[in-house]
Amino acid sequence: MSDSLLLEQARMLCQDKGVRFTTVREQVFSLLADSNGSMGAYDLLTQLQKTDAKAKPPTIYRALDFLLEHGFVHKVESQNAYVLCNHFAEHHKAQLLICDSCGDVQEMNSSAISKALLTAAKQRDFKIVEPTIEAHGLCKKCQQN
Numbered sequence: 847m848s849d850s851l852l853l854e855q856a857r858m859l860c861q862d863k864g865v866r867f868t869t870v871r872e873q874v875f876s877l878l879a880d881s882n883g884s885m886g887a888y889d890l891l892t893q894l895q896k897t898d899a900k901a902k903p904p905t906i907y908r909a910l911d912f913l914l915e916h917g918f919v920h921k922v923e924s925q926n927a928y929v930l931c932n933h934f935a936e937h938h939k940a941q942l943l944i945c946d947s948c949g950d951v952q953e954m955n956s957s958a959i960s961k962a963l964l965t966a967a968k969q970r971d972f973k974i975v976e977p978t979i980e981a982h983g984l985c986k987k988c989q990q991n
């Protein structure tokens with residue numbers, strides 16, 4: 847899907863939910879849509895400051911909180927970075943395959959894995975707050991190099 851189509855879809859989703867897709871939120875969304883891999887908050891801030899010189903770290907973190915809350919992005923804890931979700935309309939639980947060589951992040955959306963994790967945690971009386979699973983390794987491209 848092209849970036850402008852993604853943005854249009856995100857705008858419509860926000861309208862449906864009755865939440866505001868502010869300029870900053872749109873800009874951060876677009877930066878992540880343009881990026882090939884994940885981006886850290888400071889990379890995002892540097893990019894944002896090119897169009898909005900007044901942007902400060904809280905500007906970015908507030909926008910990211912919004913995007914996370916509504917399922918537009920996934921946080922990659924082990925990289926301390928963010929990726930745009932490929933199918934954000936579903937607001938799903940993700941499994942991330944992270945390449946340690948090039949930093950590429952592929953997301954999976956397996957309900958079987960999510961369910962298995964939930965069941966196993968429940969048996970241990972554990973309440974999961976953040977269900978994202980991150981697996982590290984080498985992507986297809988990097989295995990060939």
Ligand SMILES: [Zn+2]
Pocket residue numbers: 920930931932933934938940953955
């Ligand atoms: Zn996703």
Ligand SMILES: [Zn+2]
Pocket residue numbers: 945946947948949950984985986987988
């Ligand atoms: Zn790679």
